[in-house]
Amino acid sequence: MLTHLRCWRCRRTYPWRRLINLCDCGMPLRAEFELDPQTLPKEALRDREPTLWRYKEVLPPVPPVSLGEGMTPLLPAPRLGRRWYVKDEAQNPTGSFKSRGMTTAVAVALHLGADVLAAPSQGNAAGALAAYAARAGLPTHVFMPTDTPQPCIQECEQYGADVTLVDGLIGDCAAEMRRRMNEKPGPGAWFDLSTLKEPYRVEGKKTMGYELAEQMDWHLPDVIIYPTGGGTGLIGMWKAFKEMKSLGWIGDERPKMVAVQAQNCAPIVRAFEAGAEFAEEFPNPETIAAGLRVPSAIGDFIMLQVLRESKGTAVAVSDDELLACSIEMTRTTGVHACPEGGATLAAARRLRECDFIKDSDTVVLFNTASGLKYLDVLSETGARQHA
Ligand SMILES: Cc1ncc(COP(=O)(O)O)c(C=O)c1O
Ligand SMILES: [Zn+2]
Known part of the structure; x- marks a missing residue:
């Protein structure tokens, strides 16, 4: 069972039932579970669906936003x-593999009330975010370098994401995203799904x-x-x-x-x-x-x-x-x-x-x-x- 979040660095703890990005110290947060051999006997997996949500007891307890990800050969x-x-x-x-991270991150963000999603990406994470945001019915903004492979850019557009191309590296994409996010405080604020900047x-x-x-x-x-x-x-x-x-x-x-x-x-x-x-x-x-x-x-x-x-x-x-x-x-x-x-x-x-x-x-x-x-x-x- 998911019990709380803990900073990977300073070990400070936070409740998980509210939208959160980083620890106050600026470092990533980790989801902590209470686990013992009764939590999920491995025999229970036998009849479960072939997606990563088969491990639901060790995932955030929210309704999945799923496209059938995981259980790859x-x-x-x-x-x-x-x-x-x-x-x-x-x-x-x-x-x-970016589908895996986005199915869980988007499911939690939706459950905890995020209105709009955003992330900088090298391509595949943006494509996955765009797909899962479409599945969840949430608007999303993705920021990618101009030299990102074209199929990644096009899939984002086709999933309906707002795509911004930045002449630079992923750090420049993140800076541009933050600049645009700061224009949108309060209701309708963007929730940042950058790598390790949400748990x-x-x-x-x-x-x-x-x-x-x-x-x-x-x-x-x-x-x-x-x-x-x-x-x-x-x-x-x-x-x-x-x-x-x-x-x-x-x-x-x-x-x-x-x-x-x-x-x-x-x-x-x-x-x-x-x-x-x-x-x-x-x-x-x-x-x-x-x-x-x-x-x-x-x-x-x-x-x-x-x-x-x-x-x-x-x-x-x-x-x-x-x-x-x-x-x-x-x-x-x-x-x-x-x-x-x-x-x-x-x-x-x-x-x-x-x-x-x-x-x-x-x-x-x-x-x-x-x-x-x-x-x-x-x-x-x-x-x-x-x-
Ligand atoms: C195809 C591919 N492999 C590997 C990586 C690196 O993955 P990670 O950020 O989990 O280290 C990425 C990240 O964009 C990717 O798109
Ligand atoms: Zn910390």
């Missing part, structure tokens, strides 16, 4: 590695961890490789593993969590290597993988804690490597990989070479979105490889 990828798998998040309703996108994302355990018969993999921007997936899965231990579903075993970033936008990799608690903003960020173009993240210290606690690591790969690997993943698994998904394969290769990944390890690569959203970028790479 975990596909063996024997042509890549002996016990390697791809978790194909492209099969979510908006073609990316419930992480709750939806954590279900990737629950699903992995359920799909692997309650054993977790040895290594999880995840393309990291704002970090909600990484943070959410680690939270899920702790919760599943309280539920009596798993023991103390934990996967090594690996964050993959692009070489020219790798704030978490740099901070991890430096042993730092927080990440410095990455100067002049540049990568073809839009989801990884995140030079600074409010949840940096939480991601770094997860990587260290799990005995994981952080890897930077070049755009050439991640593009080549996304085509390779597509051709060897049948999963239409996005560039960010390709980055996980590039990192896995690197980690296998240095023996961080052993031959006997079970490894899960996350394909976080569909290649269909990146046709321009991928078709050039595919053609080049074919020539």
Whole structure:
């Protein structure tokens, strides 16, 4: 049962039944649950619907705003590695794992009385927000960089969102959103659903961890490789593993969590290597993988804690490597990989070479979105490889 919210940093607590963004100290809030083995015996899952709302006892207790998200396939990828798998998040309703965070965040916002929703995004989060806002019947404003993949921009428009393109990075989009929000205090005010600036996108994302355990018969993999921007997936899965231990579903075993970033936008990799608690903003960020173009993240210290606690690591790969690997993943698994998904394969290769990944390890690569959203970028790479 959800009991309250707690600051990830200063541990101050807040009631959950009112709309809230950050702690007074400016840091993200975490949803806290009272859990024990009676809360949800895992046998109860057997007859439940194949969406992430099957885990409703560990999600916010509000009516779902659902499009059938979650329970994505975990596909063996024997042509890549002996016990390697791809978790194909492209099969979510908006073609990316961002559906997971938005189904829960929009459901709570609607339940607690938000009138209008807003978020800055690299593309996929905006598409998901636009879809779930349409489902909820709430107006929404999304802010994206002008170089966001066209399909992401177009889907937002088609779902009926108000789209603003900003000539800059995601931080500039957030600044423009805040400027416009401040013009609208009082009734009709916009509720900010930016990554980790409200507590419930992480709750939806954590279900990737629950699903992995359920799909692997309650054993977790040895290594999880995840393309990291704002970090909600990484943070959410680690939270899920702790919760599943309280539920009596798993023991103390934990996967090594690996964050993959692009070489020219790798704030978490740099901070991890430096042993730092927080990440410095990455100067002049540049990568073809839009989801990884995140030079600074409010949840940096939480991601770094997860990587260290799990005995994981952080890897930077070049755009050439991640593009080549996304085509390779597509051709060897049948999963239409996005560039960010390709980055996980590039990192896995690197980690296998240095023996961080052993031959006997079970490894899960996350394909976080569909290649269909990146046709321009991928078709050039595919053609080049074919020539
Ligand atoms: C396809 C894709 N992969 C990965 C990411 C990074 O995800 P997170 O913010 O959970 O770290 C994004 C974020 O926009 C994305 O769109
Ligand atoms: Zn705080």
